[in-house]
Amino acid sequence: MKRRHFLGLSGALALAGVAGYFSLRSDRFSERYLEEEADALIAQKAREAAQSGAGPYGAQVYEGYRGLAALPWYELNDQARLVLADESVPAAIDVHAHLGMNMLFAPDIDLTAQTDRVEYMLDCDATDPGCPLDLDVYINANFSDAALRRLQLMSLAQLFQGSGAAATHTIPNLLAEMDDCRIEKAQILPIAWGLPFGDALAENWIAAIEGANAGSRLLRGGSVVPGDPEAPEQLRALVAQGIRMIKLHPTMQRFYPDDPAMSSIYEACGELDLPILFHGGRAGIEPEFSHKYALMRHYEGAIRDFPNVQFVMGHAGARDVDQAIPLAQKYANLSLGIHGQGVTKLDQLLSEVGPDRLLFGTDWPFYHLAATQAKVLMVTEGKPEARYAILRGNAERLFGFA
Secondary structure: OOOOOOOHHHHHHHHHHHHHHOOOOOOOOEOOEOHHHHHHHHHHHHHHHHHOOOOOOOOOEEEOOHHHHHOOOEEEOOOOOEEEOOOOOOOEEEEEEOOOOOOOOOOOOOOOOOOOOOOOOOOOOOOOOOOEEEOOOOHHHHOOHHHHHHHHHHHHHOOOOOOOOHHHOOHHHHHHHHHHOOEEEEEEOOOOOOOOOOOOHHHHHHHHHHHOOOOOOEEOEEOOOOOOOOHHHHHHHHHHOOOOEEEEOHHHHOOOOOOHHHHHHHHHHHHHOOOEEEEOOOOOOOOHHHHHHHOHHHOHHHHHHOOOOOEEEEHHHHHHHHHHHHHHHHOOOEEEEOOOOOHHHHHHHHHHOOHHHEEOOOOEOOOOOHHHHHHHHHHOOOOHHHHHHHHHHHHHHHHOOO
16 A cells, blocks of 8 residues: 555554543634534533434433334344344435544454444443433433443553454445345445554555455445545545545544645545535534534535535534534535434424435444434435435435435
C-alpha cells in the first residue's frame, strides 16, 4: 500500500487527535462555537425528554430491540431473533452501516466469522428484559451513563488491544440480520483517521466483502483524511475499486465542513459522481470540544458551493435536526439520513422535507437494524409511496439502481 504523507510528526498529531477525541477536555468558545449554541443543545435534550410520548404516536417504549416484536410488523422466531414478518414491507437499502473496526495497535478482526449474537455498541438487548427503548426520542437518549462509558471504552479498545464487541460486527452477522429484517443492500462506510499506521478500514472492508462474495449486498464505501492533498487521487483509486459513497465525520476527523481545504475533496466527488455522507450534527454523547465542528451552519458552505455533489446529512442533523430541515428545504443536493430521530421528529421530517429527500440508514452495529426500520414503518403506515421512497426508492436513485 502506498506510503501516506501522514507519517512522522503529522502522524503523531493524528494519533494525539484520536486520543483527544475520547478525552473530557473542552476548548473555549469562539466565533465557530458560541456559548448559546452549547446551551441550545442542553435545552434540546431537556425539551425532548419532557415531550416524549406527547406527540402524534403517543408513548412508544419497548423492552429492548427484541421488544419491537410487540409491533404489528415483527415477531420473534424460534431462536428468539427479531424478524420482520410483514411481507408487504419493501426490501430496504440501508445507506449507513459499518463493520467491525480495528485500528492502530488492535489485532485483525475475522470479518468472515459468525457468532451467536451481535454485541451492539449500544446494546439494548444485553439484558433480559432489554433496556427501555423509547422510539420517541433521539436514540442515544435511551442509554445510561454506564452504557455510554462502555461505548467509550469499546471505542478505545478498537485502537489498542481489540474489542470483543467489534469481533461480532462481521459480514455473516450483518447479512443474517439483514435477512431477518428484509434489507436487501447496505452501504458500508469506513472512516479514515489519518493515523501513522493501522488506518486502512476502507481497504480491509473492501477486501473482506470481496472475499466473502458479498458485493451484491454490501456496497463498498470509502473515506479520506480531510485536508490530505492526496485525497483526490485516493478517491479515484477507491472508485476504481467499486465504492459508491464516502463518509466524512467532522467530529471524529476534527474538521469544519466549510473549510476551504476541503474543496479539492468536494471537487473530486463532483467529478466522480460520488455522494458524500456527512456525520451530521451533535449527537450529544461525544466530547464537548468536538461539538463545534458539527454545527449545521458549518455545512452550508459546502452544500451551497458544490451543487453538483450529492450530500447526505447523516442522522438528519442528530440533535440539531431543527437547523438541518431548512438546509434540506433550501438545497436540492442535500438529502437527510434519518437514523436516530424519534418518531415525532421523523413525522415532522416527512411533512416538512418530504419523503423523496429522506434516506433509510441504521448505523449498524451501534444498534439493531430494526431500531430505525420500525420508526419508518410507524410514520408511513397507510402511505405506501412514502414508505417505498424512504426504505428503497431514494437510495436506488442515489446509487443509480433505478
